[in-house]
Amino acid sequence: MDFLIQLLVNGISIGFLYGLAAMGFVMIFKSSSVLNFAHGELLAAGAFIFLTLVTWAKLPIFLAFVITLAGTFVLGFVIERLFLRPLIGEPLIYVIMLTVGLASIFKGLMLLIWGGNLYIYPDFLPAHLSIQMGSINIPPVYVISIVIGLLFLTLFGFFFKFSSQGIYMRSVADNQTASLSLGVNVRRVFALSWAIAALVAGMSGIILGIINGINVHDLSSVGLKVFPVVILGGLDSIGGAIVGGLIIGLLETFTGGYLSPSLRDVVPYIVLVFILLVRPYGLFGLVEIERV
């Protein structure tokens, strides 16, 4: 029983991380219908920027965290400005191929700078954050990933539901011509969605780095795991990203715990195939409203 609960807790916190990573992916897809194959690299970039600031520049943790978030935000902005903007109006497949190229470039750059070694952060999380219930122990980093996951979910929920900028972003995703006709600055919306996506990715990169250690290959392969998560949850649903993340996270830890650790990476994809057969638009994806 304790084993089950422990697995459940691990699954949920890993799930929130996947959900967080997927959230950024969904942001980009929602506003511009682009599948970002460089998402894992953005994740890794966040983790490495933080690593550099903490171990090399020896900045206080909190400051390093804030600078990393700001840095990834700017990084997303720059990527959009330099690479994506010239392709506005071109067929989507070009843009998607471009992100595949970006992924290779970033991965190469990061390998060049930091190498393929496994790094770990200095232990900075206060131990009293961990929760002890009977024989079940939740380490601080899991607590943090759950808290941050919930926090960002609500933040984004409010942002898209109530803020003007959020509503403009949704309007662009919905009907680009109509939003242009009303004066919505579509380019700004694209830039903002990349910036926010990079920020969220960078943050989940940091937390994943705390759990698993920081390695270019490991972190960028999480970008691939984002696919079953978002397709499961629905490509255009922020809430769906979290739920999809939780399901994949739980599936992974349970298969790892009860069946075999070597199966844990396969089972999510098997489930994905079956869910797609039943609900091709994902669990929370938009069902096309057809009007005749």
Added chain:
Amino acid sequence: MKDNTLLQLNNISVVYSDVIQVLKGVSLLVEQNKIVSLLGSNGAGKTTTLKAISGLLKPENGKVTDGTLMYEGKEIQNSAPEDITRMGIIQVLEGRQPFKYLTIEENLRVGTATRWGKPYKKDMELIYDYFPPLVKRKKTLAGYCSGGELQMLVIGRALIAHPKLLLLDEPSLGLAPLVVKEIFKIIRRINEEQGTTIILVEQNANMALQIAHYGYVMENGKIVMEGKADELKKNPDVREFYLGMGASGLTKSYKDVKAYKRRKRWL
């Protein structure tokens, strides 16, 4: 140029994808606080004319290659839609085009995009006053609303931006006659109460000429006729081809073969 001119198109040509010429020298003049109606059959270039004004040609790979578009004394041809909307020109697209997954209220809020940080609550009241059916649909997704409600919505959405010049592209498309009547009544009210200048593109020439002050008839990318709305209504050619009446005022019959020849003159 007279003082009360708001917009003047000077012999403009529009080309799509560098090869397809759609407008071949269109000139028209829009005076402040007037409703100007643009009539013509399908493919005449009415919608293209509107898009040339609002800057929406660009995403469709179209370009004004010749002529000038003067708005309040400034040349605006080929400007970005973000800039043109901020000067007070808002286009209501053909076929309604709501944001289907946004509620009515959120749809209306998108209309605030041209200005920053200004309150929108008062504008909402105004819109609900013009379009009472929208009030009880506030929280409904636009995708589930009826055609009439959506037409009201998209006009309302444009009004939130406080346009000086409103471009309406076929507001009567696919609506029941009674709803069309209602919407045209509101369009006239907006013009009178808000002082909004309106360019109205219509297939329904009869309705359009009832509320317009001035009219232009387009064919094959050219203006072929213009005049005060009352005069256009009496013009035998317009009566026959756009109002669906024979030259004598009776419904047209196939016996009247001459019509073909007369129409040809315009092409």
